[in-house]
Amino acid sequence: AQKITQTQPGMFVQEKEAVTLDCTYDTSDPSYGLFWYKQPSSGEMIFLIYQGSYDQQNATEGRYSLNFQKARKSANLVISASQLGDSAMYFCAMRDHYTGANSKLTFGKGITLSVRP
Amino acid sequence: KAGVTQTPRYLIKTRGQQVTLSCSPISGHRSVSWYQQTPGQGLQFLFEYFSETQRNKGNFPGRFSGRQFSNSRSEMNVSTLELGDSALYLCASRSSGLQETQYFGPGTRLLVL
Numbered sequence: 001a002q003k004i005t006q007t008q009p010g011m012f013v014q015e016k017e018a019v020t021l022d023c024t025y026d027t028s029d030p031s032y033g034l035f036w037y038k039q040p041s042s043g044e045m046i047f048l049i050y051q052g053s054y055d056q057q058n059a060t061e062g063r064y065s066l067n068f069q070k071a072r073k074s075a076n077l078v079i080s081a082s083q084l085g086d087s088a089m090y091f092c093a094m095r096d097h098y099t100g101a102n103s104k105l106t107f108g109k110g111i112t113l114s115v116r117p
Numbered sequence: 118k119a120g121v122t123q124t125p126r127y128l129i130k131t132r133g134q135q136v137t138l139s140c141s142p143i144s145g146h147r148s149v150s151w152y153q154q155t156p157g158q159g160l161q162f163l164f165e166y167f168s169e170t171q172r173n174k175g176n177f178p179g180r181f182s183g184r185q186f187s188n189s190r191s192e193m194n195v196s197t198l199e200l201g202d203s204a205l206y207l208c209a210s211r212s213s214g215l216q217e218t219q220y221f222g223p224g225t226r227l228l229v230l
Contacts, residue, residue, distance in 0.1 A: 035218065035219075037221070042223065043205050043207075043223060043224045043226065044221060044222070044223040044224060045207060045209075045221035045224075046221075047218050047219070047220060047221075050218055091160065093160075095219075102165070102172070102173055103148050103150045103165045103167075103172075103173070103209075103211050103219060104150065104162045104165060104173050104175070105150075105152075105160075105162065105209075105219060106162075107159060107160040108159075109159050110159070
């Protein structure tokens, strides 16, 4: 069974500084995808970044980058130059590719990030 | 392209009633998935529909059901509502292909009294 672990209860970062949000995962499937989503207080889940298990390079999307360490089964999100609008809940999620086009995402419990001015 | 839309955004029901939530996916997306989010259980997968067929189902009782129409719009229904059904219900759509991302709608907040 798949499992996503996010153990940081809450994170604080000063505006304009970088922050790393931790995510470890467990799966027996050789092919899978890892996602990070942001959920502001409004509730909508906003897609941030995707990493495939066979991707050779770490994914980057603007201020977001994913520190993917396959052997350690970790997929940490790095946000550079934090902004006040980054304050939100962040979820790590995984989808296995073994079952073909299955869309099911398994989510972690999330991490609350607060950006201080 | 318009994003995923969900209606209604907020809903208050009483125990025993039933409710229907609607989701319109991004144009061209044929897969629609539903998730329930509660403070206690977090985000849990309900089911997925693709081309009007349920392709996958989470571990929820039969009171939770869904369907998808030929235009890919989807509805989910919860019958005989319980207090524990109070949650944020999120719908997500995805294009085909293994690496395609799911995009979520704003959600429907359901409160059962």
